[in-house]
Amino acid sequence: MSQWCDHCDRPVEGDVCEICGESVKAPEPEPMPWLWRFFILSTIIYLIWRIYQLIMWLSH
Numbered sequence: 619m620s621q622w623c624d625h626c627d628r629p630v631e632g633d634v635c636e637i638c639g640e641s642v643k644a645p646e647p648e649p650m651p652w653l654w655r656f657f658i659l660s661t662i663i664y665l666i667w668r669i670y671q672l673i674m675w676l677s678h
């Protein structure tokens with residue numbers, strides 16, 4: 619996977635940019651925030667509820 623140099627605005631092969639010599643090691647990926655998980659979960663529950671209502675309405 620190639621990295622990205624913010625200084626030169628170009629992709630870099632390896633850990634150090636060959637243009638400016640800056641280290642472009644990718645930062646540790648942050649864990650997904652709880653608020654985001656809650657948002658996704660509530661969206662899924664809402665969609666399931668809407669589909670359930672639609673099925674109930676269609677079979678009426």
Ligand SMILES: [Zn+2]
Pocket residue numbers: 623624625626627635636637638639640
């Ligand atoms: Zn660079």
